[in-house]
Amino acid sequence: MHTAAAIADFRSYPLVHALTAATPxxxxxxxxxxxxxxxxxxxQxxxxxxxxxQCVYNVTREQVLEIVDVPEDLAPDEVRIDDQGRLCVAWQDGHQSQFDPGWLRAHAYDNASRAERLAGKPQRQLWKRDLQLPVFEYQALIEDTDALLQWLLAIRDIGLTQVRGVPTEPGSLKQIAQRISFIRESNFGVLFNVQSKADADSNAYTAFNLPLHSDxxxxxxxxGLQFLHCLVNDAEGGESIFVDxxxxxxxxxxxxxxxxxxLCQIPVEFRNKDRHSDYRCLAxxxxxxxxxxxxxxxxxxxLRGPFDTSVEQMPRLYRAYRRFIALTRxxxxxxxxxxxxxxxxxFDNRRTLHARNAFDPTTGARHFQGCYVDRDELLSRILVLQR
Amino acid sequence: MHTAAAIADFRSYPLVHALTAATPxxxxxxxxxxxxxxxxxxxQxxxxxxxxxQCVYNVTREQVLEIVDVPEDLAPDEVRIDDQGRLCVAWQDGHQSQFDPGWLRAHAYDNASRAERLAGKPQRQLWKRDLQLPVFEYQALIEDTDALLQWLLAIRDIGLTQVRGVPTEPGSLKQIAQRISFIRESNFGVLFNVQSKADADSNAYTAFNLPLHSDxxxxxxxxGLQFLHCLVNDAEGGESIFVDxxxxxxxxxxxxxxxxxxLCQIPVEFRNKDRHSDYRCLAxxxxxxxxxxxxxxxxxxxLRGPFDTSVEQMPRLYRAYRRFIALTRxxxxxxxxxxxxxxxxxFDNRRTLHARNAFDPTTGARHFQGCYVDRDELLSRILVLQR
Incomplete structure (x- = not known):
């Protein structure tokens, strides 16, 4: 028979501290x-x-009960700790609930338990120019889930990683991205080709320098995550630059x-626009x-639109914007x-800004491929690997 | 030669009011x-x-200038209105700027202009049970961009629409979704099959009733948008229910x-979990x-996890949650x-909650297909169709 904890979740909740008393x-x-x-x-x-x-469907482990179907003043007839150490509640309407103590402790919401959970959350590591770049080997990430987990944790907590030994055939980026999950498509494609193009629909597809930015x-x-995979890099220039x-x-x-x-308070509009699309986001x-x-x-x-804030706020926004850009430099x-x-x-596209120096397309070919995977997918993959 | 407005954007900005004076x-x-x-x-x-x-690359219409490269105290030598009605600024460093009056008026940030833009934004129409359901014909949406635009505006402003005359071959949902843009993939696939399954990884894939929810x-x-396409519906029950x-x-x-x-202040955790994934979002x-x-x-x-808020807030959250669910009923x-x-x-998955009555799979087959398209894609498509 499943324990209560197994039914409620796919995680396990080991017993850390036993229940000693329960007082209604x-x-x-x-x-x-x-x-x-x-x-x-x-x-409640x-x-x-x-x-x-009855309350949780044991195949999906999703709740079937809706609490609104239980009277707001439902009370227990009896509350006790059973011989397996579980909290047992016999409700006045005849329903019986049993709570595994490991699960219950993990979900307790007294101040100490909540503070403990908060302190146990992953801590990000801020970095500057002297970052010891976390580097991983392609073959290990493909073959070994431990190596994979270490890579994903570095992406989550440091936000910048490099992978080496990746095949240089176009499209091979997919294999490594799909070790995490499916790729997030955009109007630029599932994979996008970063090359200088005459009919560029973004400055990314020119040979210009690109200032520090998020995609x-x-x-x-x-x-959430951005991949940039180098297939050919014979052109002069085009170095990658990152800041945290x-x-x-x-x-x-x-x-x-x-x-x-x-910069926290005043929203700014960003725009991607071409003959076929017109994306705008104000944030x-x-x-x-x-x-x-x-x-x-x-x-x-x-990709920024004209600032649109009150006449009073405009100088404040320009001063702050200039200050931020100056810091990135x-x-x-x-x-x-x-x-x-x-x-x-x-890298973590929502944290680590990236830039590219201008390159000279007359000195040789340069071909990168890129793609995106969302943060939801990264975090889910980490949780599953950690089970 | 392009006008200033044409270079800065793909929209056009007709002249509504002429410039009459410019005072530095x-x-x-x-x-x-x-x-x-x-x-x-x-x-600035x-x-x-x-x-x-020089400041905007005319192929991509993206800015090349970074304002931080211009002195904070840059001043004009001369400001005037030229014989084409444009605002012309001759800067002390020799740079010349010309602003189309239609564009300038559309981006003015005095209080009256900002209030005017705010008032011109699309207004959502709230609805109750007596909604006159907006219904559209598949063939018209495929062939006619005016019909398409009317449909997209209804999705944006009302948040619930029905399309009829859709082919009943599996996969045909793709054609209509892609009239807007690409489909957003999830762990449930690009298209998901809503059928009762023995090994369900969500209650959606059972014959249970599903209470009002967002996906x-x-x-x-x-x-942003959810599509649900009926291929076969021979089972008793399974009616769709919507609320705004x-x-x-x-x-x-x-x-x-x-x-x-x-409900605005206290975050709640939602969870999708199966053997291969573990998604959690606190909001x-x-x-x-x-x-x-x-x-x-x-x-x-x-899909809700156990409430995790302070002991003081917990009764307040339960009271509010019960009240909200009671209203949806x-x-x-x-x-x-x-x-x-x-x-x-x-329908607008972030606004219109949907439910399904239980159905009886022993009375006949029931097969729906679904997919998602994000709100960014809807809004971009509308802006392009409105150009």
């Missing part, structure tokens, strides 16, 4: 643990999370908080998460490297 | 128009938006503002835009219709 109160149960922690669980929460096969800031959700946008945002926040606030350059941490940088000067932040055939960059 | 001040130019409006333009803004072929609330960006999530949010805001605030059920308007509903009871909001073979639903 008016609207909650107070549970105490072997380490002395006290966790309140509201009756317990009933809602009942893992039995597709013109979409509501910027692509989160490190720059942090520097701006410390050195010029007024400019930082302006601030720096996005913060619910805890006030920088969660995303959105920036591409060549400071050598302390910039990692520069020329990509050789068989190498690829994989 | 310390950090800006005051421009007056034939209708008496006064628009300040900061010098004017230099930044210079549309000349993929487990992803950072929920799919924005109308429900508005009702909640009016009838129970405390519950509304809780509030109701999202507001920068103006405080409801911009998105994220809801699927069967009120007949005043619910449109119910059985889909017949050759018909499809196309």
């Amino acid at each position: 109160l008016a609207d909650r149960v107070h549970v105490t643990w072997a380490d002395g922690r006290l966790s309140p669980f509201h009756l 929460w317990l009933r809602d999370n009942c893992p039995c096969q 597709l800031p013109t979409r509501e959700l910027q692509p 946008g989160f490190a720059i945002a942090q520097a701006l926040r410390q050195e010029d908080p007024e400019a930082f606030d302006a 601030p350059i720096i996005a913060l998460d619910a805890l006030g941490q920088v969660s995303e940088i959105r920036m591409a000067n060549f 400071e050598p302390r932040f910039r990692l520069m490297q020329r990509l050789e055939p068989g190498q690829l960059w994989c | 001040l310390a950090d800006r130019v005051h421009v007056t128009w034939a209708d008496g409006r006064l628009s300040p333009f900061h010098l 803004w004017l230099r930044d938006n210079c549309p000349c072929q 993929l609330p487990t992803r950072e960006l929920q799919p 999530g924005f109308a429900i949010a508005q009702a909640l805001r009016q009838e129970d503002p405390e519950a509304f605030d809780a 509030p059920i109701i999202a507001l835009d920068a103006l405080g308007q409801v911009s998105e509903i994220r809801m699927a009871n069967f 009120e007949p005043r909001f619910r449109l119910m219709q059985r889909l017949e073979p050759g018909q499809l639903w196309c």
Whole structure:
């Protein structure tokens, strides 16, 4: 028979601290643990999370119960800890719920448990020009899921990686991207070819230098990961440059908080436009998460529309924008490297800004292929590999 | 020769009001128009938006200039209106900028001009059970771009449409979806088959009733448009139900503002999990835009993880969640219709919640196909069709 925890999720929740007591109160149960922690669980929460096969379909492990179908004042007849250490609730309407203590502890929402979960979240590592570039071998990533996991964790936490030993046939980028998941398509294709073209539909497809930017800031959700795979690189110039946008945002926040606030508050429109498409997205350059941490940088000067803010705010926005760009140009932040055939960059497009020096197409061919994979796919893949 | 406006964009900006005067001040130019409006333009803004072929690459119409390369105190030697009605600025460093008056007026950022643009934005139409369902004919959408545009505007502004006369061969949904753009893939495929399956990886692939929900609330960006195409529907039951999530949010805001605030403020985790994937997204059920308007509903009871908020907030969240679900069940909001073979639903997945009554697979076959297209693609297609 499945345990309650197995039914509710595909993860396992080992027993860390045993349940020692369970005391029913008016609207909650107070549970105490072997380490002395006290966790309140509201009756609504317990009933809602009942893992039995009536409440959760055991094939999909998705909930069938809707809590609104249970009276708001449903109370237990009995609350006890059984001989397997589970919390057992016998409800007044006859329903029975049993909670695995490992699962229950992992989902406790007392302050200490919540703080513990928050502290256990992955920590990003900010970097500057002296980053020890995380480099991985193609063959290992294809064959070995441990190597794959290490690569994915580096993408998640550092946001810039290089892979070497990649075949140089066009399209071979797909194999490595699909080790994570499917590729996110855009109007530029599933794979895009970065080459200088006479009929370019973006400055990316010229030989111009491209200033530090994120790709597709013109979409509501910027692509999570960007791959750039070098097939041929015989032209002079064209070096890749990267900065950690989160490190720059942090520097701006410390050195010029007024400019930082302006870039968090004032939305800017970005545009991709050609004969067949017209993408526009209005959003601030720096996005913060619910805890006030920088969660995303959105920036591409060549895709920016005219600033549209009040007359009073306009000088503030220009000052902040200039300050941000000036920071991205400071050598302390910039990692520069020329990509050789068989190498690829994989980086967090919403964090790590990338640039390209101008190249001279008369000195030789240059052909990169690129593609995108979304952050949802990266995080899902990591969770599955960590099971 | 291209006009300034043609170089800067693919849109056209007809002359509505002529420029009548331009007065340089310390950090800006005051421009007056034939209708008496006064628009300040900061010098930085004017230099930044210079549309000349040195500043904007005329093939891609993307900016090459970076404003940070121009001194912050750059001033004009001369500002005048030329005999073609353009604003001409001769900068101290010798650079010359000319602004088309149609373009300039369309981008003016005085309060009146900004209010005018805001008022000109598309207005959504909220609906309840008595919606006059917008119905479109497949063949017209394939052949006629005017019909196509009308359909896309209905999806954008009403959020629920039906298409009839669709071929019932599996895969034919692709043709109509690709009239908008490429399809957004997910772990469920490019097209997903909605059928009752023994090894279901979601309750959607059972014969259960599905309560009102959005698809993929487990992803950072929920799919913008959802298509559901009926190939076979011989089973009893399985009627489609829709509610306008924005109308429900508005009702909640009016009838129970405390519950509304809780659903805007307290993030909830949604999860899609199977043997191969583990998607999690933490976000509030109701999202507001920068103006405080409801911009998105994220809801699927069967994909929701255990609530994780403070002990103090937990009863508030349960009360609000119950209230919201109760509203979605009120007949005043619910449109119910059985889909017949050759018909499809196309709706705004981030606004219009959908449900399915249970069906009885022993009474006959039922086979729907579905897919997603993102909102960026819808809006781009509309803008191109409107050029």
